[in-house]
Amino acid sequence: MDFSSKLLENAVYEMSQLPGIGKRTALRLVLHLLKQPERQTENLSNALTKLRTMVQFCKKCHNISDTVLCEICSNPKRDASLVCVVEDIRDVMAIENTGQYRGLYHVLGGKISPIEGMGPQDLTIYSLINKVKEGEVQELILALSSTMEGDTTNFYIFKQLEGTGVKTSTIARGIAVGDELEYADEVTLGRSILNRIPFEGSFSNK
Template sequence: MEFSSKLLERAVNEMSQLPGIGKRTALRLVLHLLRQPKEQTTALSQALQDMRNTIKFCESCHNISDFKLCEICANPNRNETIICVVEDVKDVMAIENTSSFKGLYHVLGGKISPMDGIGPHDLNIETLVNKVKQGVVKELIFALSSTMEGDTTNFYIYKQIQDYKVVTSTIARGISVGDELEYADEITLGRSIVNRIPFETSLKL
């Protein structure tokens, strides 16, 4: 792609570093900014820099936060004896949106994935194990992706904490609400029969 301006080229190149944004999309976005008032570009640039330079991670759960402790960890109404273990900040937001969980979270920052060079020491596992050692936590809920890497990470953490008095559980796998049986993959369908729940329980959900 030939650019008539070095400034335009630099902006497009930087924009296309973002995941899923190719050169053509980047050009479309940058030309859009050129047609809008200067204030919009200033606001965007400023917001990105402020966020990158001053954002903090909660010292307890590693969620994104503006303060030392995030709003969830600092909330005295949350149940500190149950911790939901998630990969990413996005997962905290997704679970919070369901309003079905009133415990605390622990953000690992990824999954153990030797293929990508990510080992247990690249993740926030040690702080989680320390929390369990302190004895306040009664249950850990593993809410990681249902992949090889997710299962490996669950098992690694389970091994680290199995000598302590803590219940471990994992979120239910099964047929999504609204899904048709014939399109479900056989592993999910098989597990949903093995792990069936009393009909009376399902009525209450």
């Protein structure tokens, strides 16, 4: 793409560094900003810079937070003996939205993935192990995505915790509510039969 202005070219280049944003989309976004009041671009730039420079992570669960301890960790009504291990802060938001969970979280910041050069030391796994060894945690819910990387990470954590006596569980895999059986993949359907639950229990929604 040939640009008529270096300033434009530079803005489009930086915008296209974002994931899923190609050069054409970047150009569309940048031209949109040019048509809006200067204020909007200023607000966007300031919000991004402020977030990037002032961002803090909760000391306990590594969730993004404006305070040393996040709102969830510092809430005395939450069950501190139950910790849900997730990959990303988006997972925390998704689980919080269900309104079903009253324990705490632990944000790993990714999964073990040798291909992407992510080892246990790049994640917050050791902080999790220490937290468990301190003794307050009684159950760990491993809620990583069920990919090879997720399974590897689950297994690594499980192995590291051997002997601590902490209970580990994983979220139920099965057919999504509203889905039709005939379209489900074999692995999920197979697991949902192996891990079937008593019918009376399937309504509990407290």
